[in-house]
Amino acid sequence: MDNYVFLKEYKDLLSAQDLSEVFEVSKQTIYKEMKQGKFGIPIQIGRAYRIPKTYVLDKYFHNYK
Numbered sequence: 001m002d003n004y005v006f007l008k009e010y011k012d013l014l015s016a017q018d019l020s021e022v023f024e025v026s027k028q029t030i031y032k033e034m035k036q037g038k039f040g041i042p043i044q045i046g047r048a049y050r051i052p053k054t055y056v057l058d059k060y061f062h063n064y065k
Contacts, residue, residue, distance in 0.1 A: 006061055013043060013050035022056070 009053040010018050016030045019039070023030070032040050034049060047059070 005056060007053055010053060012053050013045075014053055014056060015050060019051060019056070044047060 007014075007022065010022075013051055014022070016027045018033070019030045020027045031049075033039060034051075039051045040059075046051075
């Protein structure tokens with residue numbers, strides 16, 4: 001994982017706000033795509049949902065190292 005420079009400033013679990021910044025879309029779009037399963041199975045912490053950074057890197061940014 002140290003080879004990944006992209007998303008380095010984010011924590012290991014990405015929030016909807018983090019994902020909206022990364023993909024440059026609204027949080028509502030991120031929540032809609034979470035419901036559609038585009039980010040795998042989100043981890044629920046309290047009322048918030050989080051996506052593992054490794055999932056996002058492997059699925060969407062596997063060419064960035």
